[in-house]
Amino acid sequence: MINREQYITITHYKEREFYFLNYAIQTQEGFIPKEMAQFHESEKDRFISKIRELQKEYPNHHIVSISLAYKQVLAHTPTPKDSSKLIANIFKSNYIIQDNDLPKDIPITLYFSPFAILYEEYKSILNNKLILLIGYFDRKLFMMFATKDKIHECWIIGTRGLSEKKIAERVNLTTKKYYELSSNTANHIEILVSEENPKLLKFLREELSVDINLAQNSIHQLLHHMGSSNEIAEMNYIKDFKRINIEPFEENNLNDIKLEEESRFVDRLKSIFIPSREENLKSSILASILPLFIILVVGTFYYLQNRTLISKIEQISTQISALNKMESLVDSSLNIFNAVKNNGEILKAVLSVDSVYITGKAWGIPKLEANLKHLYKNGIFTIKTGDGFSSIFTFSSK
Amino acid sequence: MKRVFYILSFIALFIWVVPNYFNYSKNRDIYYKKLDSLERLDKREIPSDAKKFHAELFKEDTKRYFKGVNDVNITVLSIPNNKYEIKIIFPNIYLSNFLKALYDTPLNYRVYLDNTIIYRQSNKIIEVSFIVTPY
Numbered sequence: 289m290i291n292r293e294q295y296i297t298i299t300h301y302k303e304r305e306f307y308f309l310n311y312a313i314q315t316q317e318g319f320i321p322k323e324m325a326q327f328h329e330s331e332k333d334r335f336i337s338k339i340r341e342l343q344k345e346y347p348n349h350h351i352v353s354i355s356l357a358y359k360q361v362l363a364h365t366p367t368p369k370d371s372s373k374l375i376a377n378i379f380k381s382n383y384i385i386q387d388n389d390l391p392k393d394i395p396i397t398l399y400f401s402p403f404a405i406l407y408e409e410y411k412s413i414l415n416n417k418l419i420l421l422i423g424y425f426d427r428k429l430f431m432m433f434a435t436k437d438k439i440h441e442c443w444i445i446g447t448r449g450l451s452e453k454k455i456a457e458r459v460n461l462t463t464k465k466y467y468e469l470s471s472n473t474a475n476h477i478e479i480l481v482s483e484e485n486p487k488l489l490k491f492l493r494e495e496l497s498v499d500i501n502l503a504q505n506s507i508h509q510l511l512h513h514m515g516s517s518n519e520i521a522e523m524n525y526i527k528d529f530k531r532i533n534i535e536p537f538e539e540n541n542l543n544d545i546k547l548e549e550e551s552r553f554v555d556r557l558k559s560i561f562i563p564s565r566e567e568n569l570k571s572s573i574l575a576s577i578l579p580l581f582i583i584l585v586v587g588t589f590y591y592l593q594n595r596t597l598i599s600k601i602e603q604i605s606t607q608i609s610a611l612n613k614m615e616s617l618v619d620s621s622l623n624i625f626n627a628v629k630n631n632g633e634i635l636k637a638v639l640s641v642d643s644v645y646i647t648g649k650a651w652g653i654p655k656l657e658a659n660l661k662h663l664y665k666n667g668i669f670t671i672k673t674g675d676g677f678s679s680i681f682t683f684s685s686k
Numbered sequence: 687m688k689r690v691f692y693i694l695s696f697i698a699l700f701i702w703v704v705p706n707y708f709n710y711s712k713n714r715d716i717y718y719k720k721l722d723s724l725e726r727l728d729k730r731e732i733p734s735d736a737k738k739f740h741a742e743l744f745k746e747d748t749k750r751y752f753k754g755v756n757d758v759n760i761t762v763l764s765i766p767n768n769k770y771e772i773k774i775i776f777p778n779i780y781l782s783n784f785l786k787a788l789y790d791t792p793l794n795y796r797v798y799l800d801n802t803i804i805y806r807q808s809n810k811i812i813e814v815s816f817i818v819t820p821y
Contacts, residue, residue, distance in 0.1 A: 576688035580695040587703040590710045597713040603796070604720045606821050607736055610798035611727050611789075617803055618789045625781055637805040648807075 295534045296346040297515035298339060299508045300394070301354045303426045307335045310508040311342055311349075314534050319512045332393075339395055348533065352398040352515040354507055355525065356426045360386040360401050362442040374525040378404050379411070382439040386525075397529055398515050402430040403442050404523040405510050409503070410434070410478050418474040420463060424481040424488070425507060429459065433466060433474060441466055456491035463496070475499060482507045616641050627659035632681060643686045649674065650681040657681075728793055739795045739820040741770065747794055748774065751787035755780055757811075765817070769800065773815045778807060784814065796821050 297319065298311040307327040312319040327335035343349060355374070363383040367375060376384045384401045406423045413419070414436040423430040427447050433440040443462060447455045467473045477500045479489065484504060493500055514520055518532045620639050624646060628634050631652030638645045644664060650656050650671060657669045660683045667685035674680040725733070737743070741762040752758040759775040776784055792798060800817040807813075 573687060573691075576691040580691050580698065583695050583698045583703055587698060587706055590703065590706040594706060594710040594713055597710065597717050601713060601717050601720060603821075604717070604724055606798065607792055607796070608720065608724055608727065610792035611724070614789055614792055614799055615727070617799065618785045621788075621803065621805070622782075622785055634805060634807050636807075638802055639805070640802040 293348060293535045294346055295348045295350075295532065296342070297512045298342050298349055298351045299353065299511040299515070300335075300339065300351070301356065301426075301507055301511075302329070303356070305329045307332070308508070309335060309338060310512075311346075312508075312512040314512070314516055314532075316534055316536060319516060321508065321512065324508065336394060343395070348535075350397045350515045350521070350530070350532065351395045352400070352511040353394075353396045354400050354402060354405065354425070354511060355386060355389065356402070356428065357386050357389050358428065358444055358446060360384050360403065360430075360442070360444060362403075362439060374399070376401050376404055376523055376525045378407050378523050379439055380437075384442065390525075397526065398521055399525040400511065400514050400523065401525065402428075403432055403439075405514060406430060406432055406480060407434065407439065408514060408520055408523065409480055409505075409510070413478070417476070418472050420474045420477045422459070422477060422479045424479065424483075424485065426482075429455070431459070431462070433470075440470065440472075452485070452488040452491045453495075455488060456495035459492060460495045477501070479503070480505065480510075482510075613641060620644065623663050624660075627663055628656060631656035631659065635680075644684065646681075646683045648681060650679045653679060653681070730790055730793060734794070736793060736796045739770065739797045739818070744772075744791075744795065748787050751783050751790075752776060752780055755783070767819075769817050769819050770797075771815065771817050773813060775811060775813045778810050778812045781812065784812070788816075791818070 295314045296311050297314055298309070300307060300309045302308075305328060307329065308324070309327065310321060310324045312321040325335075325338060327338075339351060343351070361384070363375075363385055364381050366377070366381075366383060367373070367385060372388050374386050374388050374390070378384055378401070384403050386401065390396060390399060402423045402425050406421045410419070410421050414434055416435055418433055418435055418440065421432040421434055423432075429445040429447060430442070431445065432442045445455070445458050445462065450458070463474070475498050477492075477496065477498055479492075479500060479502045481502065481504050489500065489502055514524070515532070516534075521529060521532060617639055621637075624637060624639070624644065625634065628646070628648060632648050632650040634646060634648040636647050644667070646660070653671055660669060661667055664683075664685035667683055669681065669683050671679050671681045741764070744762060745760045748760055749758060755776065757775075757777055758780075759773075761773045763771045763773075765771050774784060774787075788803075795818075797818040797820050800819060803814060803816045805812055805814050
């Protein structure tokens, strides 16, 4: 089959300041994606001329794009024709309406709302129970409540500048509002993302506490699928689109494509084992960074270990000094009580490491004085008469 | 570019890693020596690491040193500057039990004793008061 007969889908969309372009050969068995390209918005002309080139090369084509407009609303009745609005019939009497934002200079022949893509992706699993479908494209959450017979509600949440936790809270808040209005709840959520965001999924799971399934697919793949048959393409915003005609594929041509794919695969394999000059340079720089990295890791290890050791040493030193002081006081206490025993009775004793002051009753005065002076040679022992016949002694030493 | 990384690696190795390693190994020896000294001072039957000071826990632990003695009264009062004033009242025949508890206090808790211990004795009952500071 020559290029003139092959049906291809050229997909493009703009995210932030980049245009993303891809094309795929559509066959009755599915599509075969081909080269992908990315253009900065300053290279818009190059981007458009690439589309024109593909259009010329493959006359049987559709140029498929996605609307990432922030305002896309659900209606249950067809609205009168209005050139300023785009209307897509997604399912039975479920319409998505938005302002006409079709670019004049960039060709588009099929233009899909993310809600149409969401419905197409999940229509096979819809049943009587309410399911919340969420599409995460270009930092916007396209949310849709659906059952097998109806799309109930659609809305969009912008996530730019919000933390994942805040996004999850917003999702929870808006769904709760819907539950209050409809008195129906969903206990299952399907999320379709074009880029991975595990943190958001984690917070959504925490915030919503319901069963959540995640699927990831690129916008190009989703759009190639949307442009793969007339039945699906009906869901797009452009009503009078050219009917899709996929010619049956001849075995030889399929083989050609397969061969081409295989040769690219072999090239890729080769590139893994035989690195290019640029890769060689990169790997040699990486190899030279490695010793520095290892040295930094080892250094950090010893630095942290050392800090821990210093803090342990400080603690153990304080403990030893507290224990030595305590030992000295315990010994002094024991010695003083033993010295006074049998010769008197302590009434009050104030003990510290370097001084002692004792007062008490005495009855064996010479022995008591001798015992105490044996312990503290420079101590001063005094005796005076107390009440009745008792003698009161004081002993102090510094 | 590669040469710069190699030079940086050598500088980091000799200026940072090697001194850190020597400090670490010197401090490790000091730590084990200190640990050894502490073990020699520890006369408890079942040694354990010093805990953070807690008034109720301290009372419970100290009562264990006066096993079977009913007339023991322990009060722990929190006073300014993160200190605790401790008063223990017990019959004077249990002085050795008290001294054992006192000796073990820095081993059981991360505290040190403020300078003085005051004993008051009357009718064969001793009242001891002292102040500890947690660290």
